[in-house]
Amino acid sequence: MMQPLGLQLGEFGQTLIAGAPLVAWLKAIGIWAVLSVIFIVVQRVLARRLEALAKRTRTNIDNVIANALRRTRAYFLVGLAFYASVALVQLPQPVVRWGGRIAFVLLLLQVIRWGNGLITFYVERYRKQKLEEDPAAVMSMQALGFIGRLVLWTLVLLVALDNFGVDITALVASVGIAGVAIGLAVQNILGDLFASLSIVLDKPFVVGDFIIVDNYMGTVEHIGLKSTRIRSLTGEQLVFSNSDLLNSRIRNYKRMRERRIVFTVGVVYQTPKEKLEKIPEIIREVVEAQERVRFDRAHFKEFGPSSLNFEVVYWVLDPDYTLYMNIQQAINLAIFERFAQEGIEFAYPTQTLYVYPMKPVEASASPDADRQAQA
Structure with missing residues (x-):
């Protein structure tokens, strides 16, 4: 069914x-x-x-x-x-x-x-x-x-x-x-790898920065996974492992905002006291006459071996090295001109030799006495 x-x-x-x-x-x-x-x-x-x-x-x-x-x-x-x-x-x-x-x-x-x-x-x-x-x-x-x-x-x-x-x-x-x-x-490879990541994240320097590592200096060209390459001032390429680079003391001049300059001027010991007192004011006027400069101080610092030394400190309001050298050159020329006008002489290494006369040797009493002394 x-x-x-x-x-x-x-x-x-x-x-x-x-x-x-x-x-x-x-x-x-x-x-x-x-x-x-x-x-x-x-x-x-x-x-x-x-x-x-x-x-x-x-x-x-x-x-x-x-x-x-x-x-x-x-x-x-x-x-x-x-x-x-x-x-x-x-x-x-x-x-x-x-x-x-x-x-x-x-x-x-x-x-x-x-x-x-x-x-x-x-x-x-x-x-x-x-x-x-x-x-x-x-x-x-x-x-x-x-x-x-x-x-x-x-x-x-x-x-x-x-x-x-x-x-x-x-x-x-x-x-x-x-x-x-x-x-x-x-x-070692892993250390360099993590050092590379540390450089990227912490940024102690970047490509294009001018740095000094120990006695080496140059511009950063490349930051790789294992090494960092720097172009030195003399043209050759310096290669640092990233871990060694981070363990070193790095001076990054690209991060500089102002440049502190210290230099010394020496004058002769025969310079009168009145002119010595005028030298700091002369230097201050010369430095302040330059553009992009902040004067700090000028002092009679010390009695040198052959000169009376004045220490000068000023700031260049720009990190550019060429600008600093141009300003320093202008300051040196202006100081040279002002010292010539004031009759102040620059010192240079000199030595004074003092000769003392020796007493003459007394003559012997007689030839017989000399022969007896020799005997």
Whole structure:
């Protein structure tokens, strides 16, 4: 006897697949399809609107959110919809558990894309701001971005293995031991690498600065991951490892705002006291007559070996070395002229030799006495 069609479909719908009726599977598939379409449409609409909003504002928050939405992939949204559908329909627990694991793996992949996009966003932003004025810093920042991506991938991999029941404790321990061994083998390279990052972040100097390191001086040409290159005044290139450079005392003349100048003028000892008293005022007038100069002091400092020495201190209100030399030359010429007008003589190294006459030797009394003395 033939059974009714509705009864046949009902029995077919109760057919078990992986521990769940076929009807439940069809319902889950329908919810999965609907949620997938909704998630994808919402993601695209929000991404377009936030991108349009980000173009009209100057803040970075909306740019970051728009970038994250743009990097959200359909496979993540479909996996999220799948997990939601199997959870709503209440399929068997193993199906829900594996659905959750699959969705979690897709979430981790999406986190990698979000993290990579965030790192790329800030590296590109830094590159656009610093490319012309400090290209070496841009290269080091890109290296820092690579390290950030490597750390992100490592963490995501460990979390994924832990989610699938893999004991990562022993793995982390073995990786740590291997890392220590590798670190000891390449500690100098790693030291220079982190020193390069320290230079980029702390900025004790940048490309174009004139610096002095111990007895070496020159202009910074390149800041690399391992070494920094300096062009010396005589033309050759000096190469310093970054770690050695940071362990040294660095004098950065590019950061100088004013230049303090100290020089000495010596006059002869025969200079009268009245003229000695006029010398500081003469020097002050000469220095203050120059442009971009601030006079500090001029004093009769000391009695030298062959001169009476006056110490002069003034400030050049600009760090340019050529400007300082031009001003010093003008001061020297003006002092020479004023001293000539006042009749003041410059001292130069001299020595005075005093000769004392020796007493004459007395003559002997007689030749016989001399012969007796010799005997």
